Amino acid sequence: MSRVYKYILPGVRAELAEWRKAAEAIPDAELRRQALSSMNTKQFHCEGGAVYAAARLDRRHMLIPLIVALQTISDYLDNLCDRSTSLRADDFRLLHRSMLDAVTPGAPLTDYYALRDERNDGGYLHALVRRCQECAADLPAYDLVQERVRELVGLYGDLQVYKHIAKPLRETELLRWWQQYEDSYPELRWNEFAAATGSTLGMFMLFLAACDPALQPEDAERVRRSYFPSICGLHILLDYLIDQAEDEEGGDLNFCHYFGSQDQLNERMLRMVQSARQAADGLPAPSFHRMIVEGLIALYLSDPKVKGQARVRRTARLLMKGSPWTRLFFWLNSHWIRKAM
Incomplete structure (x- = not known):
């Protein structure tokens, strides 16, 4: 428990501060509101998820940014879908393609908002996806877990x-x-x-x-x-x-x-x-x-x-x-x- 408070939570909060600054700069008012709301109400998701980094403090510089970025995408998209101006399955699926791309280093990015009215996030979601890709690519054995991660992310997207x-x-x-x-x-x-x-x-x-x-x-x-x-x-x-x-x-x-x-x-x-x-x-x-x-x-x-x-x-x-x-x-x-x- 002391490891979490000494080494993990400060790292999580530093990452979230960076993403909060990016969210505050989102041009579209609705996307900005949902991005900030997801961080305000669900910060504990990132803090709880980052506990896994306590098991490998030597890799926390990879694990904390990766976990925080992927969980931030998840919470943001949950807000967009749960409080959505759309009820379209294809819209929700395209939004969650960002999570699949995030856990697939090298995957090209796309316009994840193409099927909804709110489109301009100033690059916020793309930046989160790229952060995940970069951190995942640095994990020594990521090639052995990638398809299993993609399976779980795919199931998560289906549910959403x-x-x-x-x-x-x-x-x-x-x-x-x-x-x-x-x-x-x-x-x-x-x-x-x-x-x-x-x-x-x-x-x-x-x-x-x-x-x-x-x-x-x-x-x-x-x-x-x-x-x-x-x-x-x-x-x-x-x-x-x-x-x-x-x-x-x-x-x-x-x-x-x-x-x-x-x-x-x-x-x-x-x-x-x-x-x-x-x-x-x-x-x-x-x-x-x-x-x-x-x-x-x-x-x-x-x-x-x-x-x-x-x-x-x-x-x-x-x-x-x-x-x-x-x-x-x-x-x-x-x-x-x-x-x-």
Whole structure:
């Protein structure tokens, strides 16, 4: 934890300050508003993602800019789609092509705004994409993880398209999409798969793995399979778990609402926690990955949103059982970290 505060957070905040300055110079008022809003409300995404750089401080000068730039693209595009002046699937897909280009060094850039009215960002998105390409190209074993990163980025883009199109089409398109993958993930329900595709943690872990020049293809695949779907799925389902009340009020899609009952939700969430812990324990440096898993549980379940939702509190008590790590992180997050933010 001390490594994060001493070496990681200052680097993250320096990167974000640079991107904030660039966002403030965006000519189009709507694009500027969404770029700044995404940083104002989602800075903790970059701070949390950059924890992976703590495992390789010697490579943090590559990992921190890469993770911050890719997460900033993700958060910016999420704002553009979620608060969009468009409901076009092709618009959303073209926007998210920027993420695929970002993790593909040498890929040519294009006009990612070509299908929407707001077009002039002064080069902001292109600059983020180029930063990712440059940093990824510097990772010693990136060639061994690139296709796996692209797979996860592609799934992430698919989710963003289907969950942001017109409401009457969302569930139908999500279920149709799931049909392509259900045989590969028989342990999952469609909403759990969809949730897992919404996490960037698997991408960040593959960046970390690519820091090792001795990485082998089988090691890269083990990382991918350990993080996706278990750890990635837990990450996003926890996010949806605590957002149930506000999503109900706003009429927004929430993948926790697709469980048939509260008992079923509790059962499936507990299964996801157990699966994520097992996946973490099977990786090299398992204590680091268990810290990630237990930290996720504590981070979300200590959120003030939980207090006002009785059913979520009951789920939280169930998920907190059996792990001293989770209880420790929960206490730290509740009594120290959040107050310091």
